[in-house]
Amino acid sequence: MKKNFFKLTAILSVLALFVLAACGSGSNNGSGDKEVEFLSILTGGTTGTYYPLGGMFAQLIEDETGISTTPESSQASAANMTGLKDGKAEIAFVQTDIAYYAANGELMFEGDKIDMVSAIGALYPETVQLVTTAKSGIKTFEDLKGKKVSVGAPGSGTYANAEQLLEIHGLSIKDDIKAQNLDFGESQESLQSGQIDAAFITAGTPTAAVETLNATTEVVIVPVEDAKADELIKKYPYYAKEVVPKGTYGLEEDVPTVSVGAMLVVQNDLPKDVVYKITKAIYEGAGSLTHPKGKFIKTETGLNGIGIPVHPGAKKFFDENGVKAEQ
Known part of the structure; x- marks a missing residue:
């Protein structure tokens, strides 16, 4: 009787190990049987x-x-x-x-x-767009010095893109512009009301916020010149050259810029x-x-x-x- 008891205990122990192994497998590699509702x-x-x-x-x-x-x-x-x-x-x-x-x-x-x-x-490509308006007078990155510029929330993808593009143009978020941490909708409203001068927006084009802005004012996308794009890509290879096509936001010609994915x-x-x-x-x-x-x-x-x-x-x-x- 005792012998049978130990034999049964051993069998149950082995089965328990198999169950535990099955439950533990695949929890981090997508091979588990997690029920998804x-x-x-x-x-x-x-x-x-x-x-x-x-x-x-x-x-x-x-x-x-x-x-x-x-x-x-x-x-x-x-x-x-x-x-x-x-x-x-x-x-x-x-x-x-x-x-x-x-x-x-x-x-x-x-x-x-x-x-x-x-x-x-x-x-798809995520175009880094430096958006401003015709009335701002901003045509180049250098024109941003001393201006109010939306750079996205600290730690956001847009913020990193803004920081890196400004760096390539010899500018600093902390020292050379009056940085504003706004989302796309807030950027659009602030550009429209004149509370800010420009905004970085990283998104697929056409972007709804920029299209909304274009409905009330003439939109300008500040170009990233070819040499600066090359310099950026050399330092940060996850960027690629990109173009905002003519006709987007009413633009009269293609505007060169960069993108991430x-x-x-x-x-x-x-x-x-x-x-x-x-x-x-x-x-x-x-x-x-x-x-x-x-x-x-x-x-x-x-x-x-x-x-x-x-x-x-x-x-x-x-x-x-x-x-x-x-x-």
Whole structure:
């Protein structure tokens, strides 16, 4: 009897170990069996590009997965990475440069490395726009000296872009301009009322806030000259040359500037099969999007410029389509 008791105890112990191993596996690599009943997408301000696209993505995801999905307005890139870390959402829009900083614990994430987030894929160029009005008289970066300039919230992607572009032009946020920490909507209203002279806005073009401004006043986008763009890219290689096309915001000619990339990121512990369906929904459904940026969202460029690990579910989708990361 005693012998049978010990035998039964041993069997139960082994079974318990198997159960524990199964429960513990995949919690950080998307291979677990976490049940998902609701998904939230962190976007940006309602007058930017992330928010309207987030609403369209939510519908694509819900149609593909059957999971209720909702876009949430936010303070955009840097705040979104922190939001995922804090469990406020499962998916988020983020600039490629900010995702890189977070994953490596650099700049605004120094001492606060975020390594529990991975990539779904690249979306479209995020144009760095230095927006002003014709009546301001500002035509170059040098004209910003002593002016009131919106640079976004401290720690935001826009703030980092503003700081780096000003640096390349020999200017400092702290010493050479009167920096204002406004979001896109506040920047638009303040430019319109004359309370500020210019604003940095990093977003896909056309940007709703700038289009709204153009409805009441003549918009000027300050150019980033070719030599300065080269200097910027040499020091910060995640930038690329970009153009705000003629006709955008009523512009009479193309305006050269620079861009970073927009991407989608996801919590690592979201199940592989769910992230696979999310990725499939977005890249196969992009052609149906009514937003102008939909034409840039393509499977074949989905891994371009990704500086952080790709979620296994997204990787499965790109592998099936023969898409590899840039070397």
